[in-house]
Amino acid sequence: MTLESGRKRGGGGSARRAARSAVSFDTAPVIDRAIPNYEILNEEALQIIERNAETILAETGVNFLENPEALELWRAAGAQIEDDRVRIPRGLARELCKTAPSSFIQHARNPERNVEIGGKKLVLAPVYGPPFVRDLEGGRRYATMADFENFVRLGYMSKFLHHSGGTVCEPTDVPVNKRHLDMLLAHMTLSDKPFMGSVTEPSRAQDSVEMCEILFGKDFVRDNTVMTSLININSPLSFDSIMMGSLEVYARANQACIISPFVVGGAMAPVSVAGTLAQVLAEVMAGVAYSQLIRKGAPVIFGTFVTSIDMNSGAPTFGTPEASQILYGAGQLARRLNLPFRSGGGLCGSKLPDAQAGYETANTLNAALLGGVNFMLHACGWLEGGLVASLEKFVLDADQLGALHKLAEGVAIDENAQAMDAIVEVGPGGHFLGCAHTQANYQSAFWRSNVLDYKPFETWEDEGARDSQSLAATKVKQLLSDYRAPALDPLIERALRSYVAEKKASVPDSFL
């Protein structure tokens, strides 16, 4: 086996020639908002929350567990260390955050799929983490690697999805200590969109970097960000050594991480929005600051995953007004830190892709667009509080993402958009369907769904009176049947497969 062949970007000319001859699926450019962000907090509220976050860091502090190296770095930076507790003097964390870039490019093996994360941009990535899958025919069941591959295929073919994601579902039929290899291989071979690395062990983060070195070339990976990975904080205020170990691997390799408190409000944070925001800000500042202690300039994203809890059943709830308020507020705090912001997604608690799923998902998607999110994980396919990846919901959500693109374009105000000629031409009591302006503009004028039903009632009834889930199931089948893999240099692919095979053979299976 030789890896040398892969040590140029995307395999160079041969890969590009192969790509031109393959079936190609259109991907929309990353959303570049021409609309303002929604700002729910006023200056006074922001200052109070920022002051409280500093108080939390200075007086309560955060735990860096089983991580003497981290404690030493913090001590050297000026923090007070007591056992695992790190107390960070006022202003220090914010000062350390300043070396993190406000925006960065994550490269894809197809340069046309590169994404910029930060500023007014919004990158959309699919659901992450569900152990179960659901579809109309098969119902709910444990996810397998075959399911995983189908989700990657759907993601590749979804025009409004910019990113292939990470653990789009947990392939439970592959050993825990080896599934990251198969997952990365699927993202690398079945899609040419950017993807995420493994975070379940530092060694798996290292494997992710090494596989990227095969795919992109070692030099390229040294100089460029080719992965964005999800580092969850154990809220409240706790940084475990597995997640931090993965962060350390990625930051040292100049690869991007989302530093993301994972909060079920009322359990991992106070039951109030302002209290939760202060805690989230403290946690993110500590995490980002730590990434910069590892490597100044390492790309990071201010993450916020907050949901509320149903105090009757104890279940996490999604698409709630409190979650929107926290998202809007956290976006403001992230912008004041000059960091890219991750939140939102197509979140819902519903067991099925039904009306509940629609309401809750749309509530979250809209808040994320207006709240200034730069990286939206779980943008499609999320069901049942994240326990389930749904094939039909993946397609339904991915379709709605098109509406976000259109809304973000803002309102054109040029002469054509003003349409004064049309109004003069048509006049009172007329109609616009046939006028020159309509003829010239109708094709791009209105966003339209590619899944939902717009048919006349009689036609719809004759065709079986199908609901959204049923329409989406047909679309899933059609997409998976139309799927063609993007071209990849065969030498690179062989090298990747060899790497995975060798790694798998080197240790016994573990399902723990």
Added chain:
Amino acid sequence: MTLESGRKRGGGGSARRAARSAVSFDTAPVIDRAIPNYEILNEEALQIIERNAETILAETGVNFLENPEALELWRAAGAQIEDDRVRIPRGLARELCKTAPSSFIQHARNPERNVEIGGKKLVLAPVYGPPFVRDLEGGRRYATMADFENFVRLGYMSKFLHHSGGTVCEPTDVPVNKRHLDMLLAHMTLSDKPFMGSVTEPSRAQDSVEMCEILFGKDFVRDNTVMTSLININSPLSFDSIMMGSLEVYARANQACIISPFVVGGAMAPVSVAGTLAQVLAEVMAGVAYSQLIRKGAPVIFGTFVTSIDMNSGAPTFGTPEASQILYGAGQLARRLNLPFRSGGGLCGSKLPDAQAGYETANTLNAALLGGVNFMLHACGWLEGGLVASLEKFVLDADQLGALHKLAEGVAIDENAQAMDAIVEVGPGGHFLGCAHTQANYQSAFWRSNVLDYKPFETWEDEGARDSQSLAATKVKQLLSDYRAPALDPLIERALRSYVAEKKASVPDSFL
């Protein structure tokens, strides 16, 4: 028959005593936004659109059809008249609009249900106009008066609905020329929330006023607004004599009207957002100005009902990004005219209360909340592009309206909301469920749905794996079974029934 007994507010003391002894259903206060409006257009775009609206009024003009009195009023006010065409010199319409109030109170027979329309307030009213109804058991069918009464009952029992609405569905089993009487009687007797008057003939608007004089007392109606009625403009730029005749009746009686362009974009307005906004502004300014020519100070609402069209099927589409952009922009234009604003609702094109309905409805509800809507018609129950009133969707939407209330409260920032004691108490790695702050605040901390599913998967499956529509169907039955009519002075009720009976007997039935 005597009407004298009704000529005091709500029947006075006897009605109030009766009310105290009846079952009472809680209604949330009108939403009073503590959050900012979302402003999608910048100052330059607003000025261009406002200038274009003035150009449309001055150069193209509007038609006031079969309405010599209107033409005479416009001529006297300084407009140029040519046949039915009214050309309004720049600035005149805007000047005339200035006498319209920026906010007004619509009174209900139960003073606790009075609503303020304008400013930062948001009043929620149910679906208006569908000729069909749908429910899970009965499917889709023509609406009847029995259906109408059930919707009024559901509206009365919906905590987050402030207004009983108007034609919640078309009772097609009652003659066209008499159904307004039955509809008003239902609103007046089955609910104590505010309602809308008839607009399908000026004489029916007059009947509406007379029935209100019985319900509220003649003096009270003379001095107060007790109805808000829907006056649609025949876009583009056309004001028919039926709608204007109804407007004239209401404005003379100091009753409120929504002046509302009804636009399917691409058919009744240009296919562009900026063009549509200019036309809508021109239409509303002409209509509001005309209301002020009828009676200075008559309460009116800047209405905007705009949807886009699917250029493939010709079907109107809802919850689209263009509709949101128009809503946001129209809200800004309305505020610059210092007028209350009507738009939004639980709009969707779906045939069923499924995921499509959920997405499209939530898209519209969120835009309406953030876009500064003051009066939201169609807030619940709307299905299939407004052709169908759905019992299950009524209950599902009305539940979601609770989330709007909570979001609009904004983020509390007092000491309790900051929750710093809780964060100190719990510390890194702890949990908040049992802490003092959670115990003191959990009951009001998080909005929760009263219809949607939050159960553990196993419980949900054991209970039949029900989707949102099925859960809502149970809720509909429960609400209709729990329903008790609000108390009404028996003398007033008898007078209302006598009025309706006499009016019905005075003319032959017509179904045209």
